[in-house]
Structures are given as structure tokens and as C-alpha cells.
Amino acid sequence: MKRYGLWKYLLILLVLGFGVVYSLPNLYAPDPAVQVSYTSSSQTADGFLADNVREIVAQQDLVTKVELENDYVLVRTDTYQNQLIIKDLLSANLTNDVVIALNLAPTTPRWLMDIGANPMKLGLDLRGGVHFLMQVDTETAIKNRQDGTLQDLRIRFREEKIRYSQAVVQDDSSIYLKFNSLQAQEDAEDYIKDNYTQFNLPLITDTDNGLLLSLSEAEIDQIESDAIDQNLTTLRNRVNELGVSEPIVQRQGKKRIVVQLPGIQDTAEAKNILGKTATLEFHLEAQMDTPRSRKTSYPYRNGRGAPAFLQDSIILGGDQVATAQASFDENGLPQVNITLDGEGGSKMHRATRGNIGKRLGVLFVEQKTRTIYERDLEGKQIPAQETYEVKEIISLATIRAALGTTFRITGLDSPSESSELALLLRAGALAAPMTFVEERTVGPSLGADNIQAGVFSMQLGLFLVLAFILFYYRIFGIAASLALTFNIVLLVAVMSILSATLTLPGIAGIVLTVGMAVDANVLIFSRIREELKRGREPLEAIDAGYNRAFLTIWDANVTTLIVAVILLSYGTGPVKGFAITLSIGIITSMFTAIMGTRAFVNLIYGSKKNLERISI
Amino acid sequence: MTFNIDFLAWRKIAIIFSSIFLVISIGSLIFKELNYGLDFTGGTLVELSYPEAADISEIRGTLIEGGFEGAQVANFGSSQEVLIKLPGTISDTLGSEIVSLLSSTNLNQEIDLRRIEYVGPQIGSELRDDGGTAMLIALAFMMLYIAFRFQSMFAGAAVIALIHDVVIVVGIFSMIEIEFDLTVLAALLAVIGYSLNDTIVVSDRIRENLRSLETDSTSEIINTSLNQTLGRTLITSLTTLLVLFSLYFLGGELIKNFALALIFGVIVGTYSSIYIAANALVMMGLTKDHLKVEEPENADNNPLP
Numbered sequence: 024m025k026r027y028g029l030w031k032y033l034l035i036l037l038v039l040g041f042g043v044v045y046s047l048p049n050l051y052a053p054d055p056a057v058q059v060s061y062t063s064s065s066q067t068a069d070g071f072l073a074d075n076v077r078e079i080v081a082q083q084d085l086v087t088k089v090e091l092e093n094d095y096v097l098v099r100t101d102t103y104q105n106q107l108i109i110k111d112l113l114s115a116n117l118t119n120d121v122v123i124a125l126n127l128a129p130t131t132p133r134w135l136m137d138i139g140a141n142p143m144k145l146g147l148d149l150r151g152g153v154h155f156l157m158q159v160d161t162e163t164a165i166k167n168r169q170d171g172t173l174q175d176l177r178i179r180f181r182e183e184k185i186r187y188s189q190a191v192v193q194d195d196s197s198i199y200l201k202f203n204s205l206q207a208q209e210d211a212e213d214y215i216k217d218n219y220t221q222f223n224l225p226l227i228t229d230t231d232n233g234l235l236l237s238l239s240e241a242e243i244d245q246i247e248s249d250a251i252d253q254n255l256t257t258l259r260n261r262v263n264e265l266g267v268s269e270p271i272v273q274r275q276g277k278k279r280i281v282v283q284l285p286g287i288q289d290t291a292e293a294k295n296i297l298g299k300t301a302t303l304e305f306h307l308e309a310q311m312d313t314p315r316s317r318k319t320s321y322p323y324r325n326g327r328g329a330p331a332f333l334q335d336s337i338i339l340g341g342d343q344v345a346t347a348q349a350s351f352d353e354n355g356l357p358q359v360n361i362t363l364d365g366e367g368g369s370k371m372h373r374a375t376r377g378n379i380g381k382r383l384g385v386l387f388v389e390q391k392t393r394t395i396y397e398r399d400l401e402g403k404q405i406p407a408q409e410t411y412e413v414k415e416i417i418s419l420a421t422i423r424a425a426l427g428t429t430f431r432i433t434g435l436d437s438p439s440e441s442s443e444l445a446l447l448l449r450a451g452a453l454a455a456p457m458t459f460v461e462e463r464t465v466g467p468s469l470g471a472d473n474i475q476a477g478v479f480s481m482q483l484g485l486f487l488v489l490a491f492i493l494f495y496y497r498i499f500g501i502a503a504s505l506a507l508t509f510n511i512v513l514l515v516a517v518m519s520i521l522s523a524t525l526t527l528p529g530i531a532g533i534v535l536t537v538g539m540a541v542d543a544n545v546l547i548f549s550r551i552r553e554e555l556k557r558g559r560e561p562l563e564a565i566d567a568g569y570n571r572a573f574l575t576i577w578d579a580n581v582t583t584l585i586v587a588v589i590l591l592s593y594g595t596g597p598v599k600g601f602a603i604t605l606s607i608g609i610i611t612s613m614f615t616a617i618m619g620t621r622a623f624v625n626l627i628y629g630s631k632k633n634l635e636r637i638s639i
Numbered sequence: 640m641t642f643n644i645d646f647l648a649w650r651k652i653a654i655i656f657s658s659i660f661l662v663i664s665i666g667s668l669i670f671k672e673l674n675y676g677l678d679f680t681g682g683t684l685v686e687l688s689y690p691e692a693a694d695i696s697e698i699r700g701t702l703i704e705g706g707f708e709g710a711q712v713a714n715f716g717s718s719q720e721v722l723i724k725l726p727g728t729i730s731d732t733l734g735s736e737i738v739s740l741l742s743s744t745n746l747n748q749e750i751d752l753r754r755i756e757y758v759g760p761q762i763g764s765e766l767r768d769d770g771g772t773a774m775l776i777a778l779a780f781m782m783l784y785i786a787f788r789f790q791s792m793f794a795g796a797a798v799i800a801l802i803h804d805v806v807i808v809v810g811i812f813s814m815i816e817i818e819f820d821l822t823v824l825a826a827l828l829a830v831i832g833y834s835l836n837d838t839i840v841v842s843d844r845i846r847e848n849l850r851s852l853e854t855d856s857t858s859e860i861i862n863t864s865l866n867q868t869l870g871r872t873l874i875t876s877l878t879t880l881l882v883l884f885s886l887y888f889l890g891g892e893l894i895k896n897f898a899l900a901l902i903f904g905v906i907v908g909t910y911s912s913i914y915i916a917a918n919a920l921v922m923m924g925l926t927k928d929h930l931k932v933e934e935p936e937n938a939d940n941n942p943l944p
Binding site for chain 1: 756831840878891
């Protein structure tokens, strides 16, 4: 029988030790906790905030522990009920410049955290929370861009004295221009080629002195990805307002954004804040002499004022608002401070410097969806979703001076009006409207039940399999049982290190791995039995069994791994969770079932010369 | 365990049996179709938990009064749990509306929200397409891998067995009208993995015996190989079934159909690796000569890791 080198034992011990240490954090149940941090990222939580929190929490006789972490204050407690009480207590007593979020605080001992050992992340189906998938309407962003370009072109044509009779953005987002003469058309064509790079060349002309400008593929891609990036940023800010610890906001595919909010219980509120598919537009108020075709009348939001005419040209959009904060002016009257980004600032400056004394309107554009019923060919009513826009004025204030990147809106009636306006201004920073295309909400009680069901089924499954193989293979069964148990430990350790998310289908994957990982040992042991029957010496039979079974095990596992990887790349949600644990389980089981059992068997039988029989 | 069963004597019966089953499955898929779950149809689903046994007809009445005409209401797991489904709906707010409607008409009972799911129509069809694609890609990769590791006849036989298994499991789901959702799809792909596992173990032994056994009769070699691997096949199926049954009974409602699909899959997969894959090899006319051109190395001589 082949000797098993010392280094192999050491390697196995090393891997096992590592597995035990890194899976250890999962044994410490997290504390329900409340996390308090400042809204503004420039302000970090300090002793002052911690003392404040401590004092407030002390009002109630609850088990708590207040800790000051890097950038937040953490209040740990013992039950989920107390967690909610503490959250309400803090929201009622703290000033509104803090974010209060529910959290599950890990109780991992310091020494484990120092070596980077952390528990697995639990999926929403295990800890409760909401998952949203939102579709970004990038076509609107493209159309808006073309609208802006058209405004610009009108001004340029006037400056260049190019006379046109028609200038519109068509439904397919291309710009159609019609000129008074062939000369004007040619001038325009040259001018556009020289000054605009975003259109498909050559520009398409027609016999009516018309010109068609369609955006190039590269430009469309750019606009789309800018729109999605902008929306991601906005969603992240909105999620922060909701007060969620460990939220996920990320792009999925070309036009979609995934938002996951663990621990959120009020899904309607979450949806309201996230789903505010609103954009902002800053317009100058129209004057008496503004032609009818260049102005539109809009109602005032909530009927706070009379409807007013605004000029159709947009100074800038909500995506250029960096922040908006409610505060009070020197006389203690409510106001809203607005900060624009650099480009927005210079646009604002250009638009307002010649218009002091006139009024600046802010238009709030909300995308709403409603269900309408259409009749199909057979006269059956089929529901369809229709989006429509509601445009309302949220502010119409006199321009006192040329405005720049920062300015303020005063003359508001009450603090509640100023905070609402600030919220609307902040909320407006979506580059393109979004719709919810998928929602999955799991209540906390179902999450807890799922964990319990998962753990129970794993325990029973493991117990049944261990009982069977111990009975069937005796000493070798001990080796296989140890291998199986260590396989779970290793699997959990790898999941924890990769900070992979454990879901209910993921647990199912682990349970399935338990059943299937035995296969490798069954293959080896059957081979050993066969070899014994053929009359080989026990040690030789062990050797031959391991050698001959190896390739079979390899092939069988590689094919299963291929399936798991395909699942991983094509699957979403539940499928992915299952595929992750299955893939990791296959890899770890190869190690434990082949190397692990071999080491154990060698330890027991390897040193004995002239072995008569083995227990298999 | 030693077996000496003349598997190939049962060949014709197995073929007839499988054919009948396949025809029934395909027929059921055509005429009854699959009972697609929300993941694939799109729509809204709400699961609620009542403190006492819930009155289903009362809930249904409330929902109809509230304007949710097509709502399907049923118990889910226990008499306190209620599952409300609105398949094919395209508004993302119906779930919250149902929850607030039921909580406001049921003030004396505290209703616990277990989950809300909304799947938009385009997502549903995408998930279906992706699922189908994943399945086909998996089959293609399997074929390539086996053709590379073994020989093209083995690849053909394995894929015939896989298609046999998938069609029958899906057929059973259609016949007994069990909901087919994303987790079941995942289970189905796992069935492919599992069934292939079995087929490979058998094929591996057939290859080995083709090279080492004296006899020239392929049928005899295949029969010997099946008998040699039968013990292992049964034990592995048994341990896998043990964990699957524990998942089925203890894993909760969300895992039940997943476990069920795998239970059917393991049973059908075990049967198919014995009768279908091996049969296909015999029928394709595999002989020793097909392996002569292969690499000369013998499986025995491969080193340990």
C-alpha cells in the first residue's frame, strides 16, 4: 500500500483547521440592533451622538448595549420586538439629521473578525426584506437629450441666420429639420457636421430641403449607461433615506436595476420612496410677449397657487441638482438651499443673469402608470399598462440676483413646506423614469420559518445518511461520515469567505450535496469490496479501490459542476442560490471524500503489516 | 452486494415501458400543458398568516367585493396560511392593495404578511426563455464533455437518457398538475446532473470492461458492467432519496416541489442509466473496436490526486 506522505496529513489538517475557524462565526446568532448615523456623509458619529442615544434608550427599561462604531452608533438588544421599540423611541427623540436603520449586528468574537472570519450573508428569503427589479426607460432619456439638442440648434440657427420652417423631435427620437431653401439646408448640414459629433453620418436629406438627425449607436449606448448610472446614484441616496443597513443597489443587464432592502417591513413606503419616478425641470416663467407656441400653462402642486405659464425651453433638469436641504434664513423663516453641479451652475447663471426680477419655476414631472383595457381582435378585453406624465409647478420664485451653483428659495409658508420642497428637489434627480418589473417581499416571520425548516431538513438528512453509511460500511463508514461532516464545515467556510449569500434553495443545495457527496465514497468502497472479492490483499484492495474509482468520480463530478455553472450564469434568484452551494459543495466534497477518507483509512490500517481483514 | 441479473433480457420490455411513458408525458404536455407558476406567467402572489384558521370563502368574498375578481385563494401548508394568486396581472401595486384591503376588513385579527411577489409580464417570458436556453446549453455541454472523455456513442446514449428523464419528470409535473416554477426548473437541471452522474459511472465501467474482459459480446460486457455498478447505483440513489425526503417533509412549502421534482428525477434517472443509456449503446452497435483508437492508457493506471 502506498505510503501517505506527512505533507498530505498536514495539508488536510490545515484545510480542516481553516474550515473550522472560518465557519465558526456562523454559530454566533446576530443581535437585533438599531443603527444610528448622520444623514450627511461629512459628519461621522461621535461620542456626543452615542451619549445622546444612550440617554434616550435609558428612558425605557430594555436590555441594550450602545456601541460607537466607525461611522455609526449601534444599539444592540435581545428581541426583535425591543428592536422596533428602540427604533420608534429614537426616531421620536433624535433630530432629523440622522438615519435610523434596523440591523442584525454580528456577535462574532473580536479575534475571529480580526482574521477576516465573518458569518455568511443571509438572503432575503431567510432574513426578510424586499427585492425589487426596476426597468429604466432609457428611451425617455434619449428623447430628452434630443429635445435639448433641438433647443440648442434653434438658438444656433438664429445666430447663424439659417432659416428653417420646421424643427421637431420625432417618435423614434430622430430630429427632423426643414429649411426654407436648399442653400439653408446645405449651410445647416455643414454647421451640424462641424459642431455636433453625436449623429449618424452622412446626414439624411430629402427633396423638401429636409434634414434627418439620428443618434449614432455609440451615442445611444453612452446616454443609456449615463442614465442608468445616474439612476443608480439617485436610488442609493433614496435607499439611504429609508434607513436600511446593507442595502444592495446594482445594475442588472442593460436596462435594469436590482434593489434589495433587508429587514424592510413597510414595503409600500419603500416603494413610494424608490418608485417616485419623478424628474425636475427648471423653467423661466413665460412673459406676456412669449409666443403661445413656446409656453405652456401648468397647475400648481396641491393647489398652493394659481396655474402659471412657463417657457418651454428647459434651463436644466433635476439630474443636475446635487443636494437640496430645508433650513431657516437669518430671520428664522423657512427656506430651501439648493446646490447644483458645475455644469448646472453655469447653465443657471447664463439663464438668470439677464432675467433678474422675473420668476424661476420648478416643474415636477411624475411618471405614473395606470391599467387600461384594450379590446383585441376577438373583442376580448385585455389589460395593458400605460404610462402618463403629470407635470406640476412646485416652486415659482422671483430671481433676486444671477444664480450660480448654490442658491436658495425663500418665501415659503411653513417648515413643512420647505422640507417637502427639499425632498421633492432631491427626489427629482432621476435621469430616466423607471418601472417596477419584479417584486419579492418576504416577511420576517416567513424568513425565520425558512431558516428553521432549512436547518431541520439538513439535520435530518445528514442524520439519515450518516446512520446508513455507518451501518453499511462500518469502519469505512466512520471515514465517510467524518468526510461528509467536514464537507459541510468546509462548504460553510468557503461560503463565508466568499461572502456568498445563503438562501433557502441554497440550503437545499447543501442538503442535496450531503446526499450526493457520499457517492464518491460509495464508488471507492464498492471498488474495494470488489477487489477483496477477487482475492486481493486488504491493503492492495484499498489502494486499487481508490485508484480505480478516482477517474469515475472525477468525470461524474465535472459534469455535475458544468450543470451547476450553467445554472449560475443563466439563473436568477432562487436558481442562483442553489447553484452556488451546489458548485462549492461539489468541489469541497471531492477533497473530503477522496483525500480526507484516504488519510483516515491510512491512519487506521496503513501502519499494520499483514492485515488480515478490514471492516468495510 | 453482488448481482447477476440479466438486464438486457428486459430490454424490449424497458423500451416499451419507456415509450409508453414518454408518449403519455408528451401528450400531457401538449394537451394539459404545464401548470406554470408565477415566475413564468407573471402576476401577483400574496401569502398571509392568520392567528386562527382562515376562512377562505370569506376572504374570497372580500376580495371580489374589493374588485379582485380573478383572485385564486387557497390554504398553503396549514389552515392558518393563505395564498392569494392573481396570475397574469400587470400592476405592481396589487399585492400591497390586497394586504391593506384584508387587514382593514379584518380588524379584530392581526394578519401577518408572509410574502408578496410580483412578476411583470416581460420578466415571466424572459425567465422561461432563459430556463429553456440553460437546459439546452447544459445538454450540449454534457454531450461535448462525454464525447471528449469517452466516445461519441457514449455521448449520444447519455443525452438520450437525459432527454428521457427530463421529459418524463416534466410530464409527471404536468399530469399531477404541480406548479412549475423557478425552483422546479433548478431541480430539473440538477436532475440532469444527477442522472448523468449515474450514466457516467455505468459508462465508465462499460469502457473499462470492453478493454479488459475476454469476451467479444458487447451485450454481455454491458450486462456485467451493469451488475457490477448496480450496488453503487442503488446506494447512492438511496442516500440521495433520504435527503430529498427530509427536504420534502421538513424543508417547508417553498422547497416541496423542488424536492418532489428531484425525487422523481432520481428514480427515473436511476432507471434510465440502467435501461436507457446502456440499451442505447447496444442498439448503436458499440463494439470493442470503437475504443481501440482511443488513448491507450488504462483507467487503472491513473495516479491519485
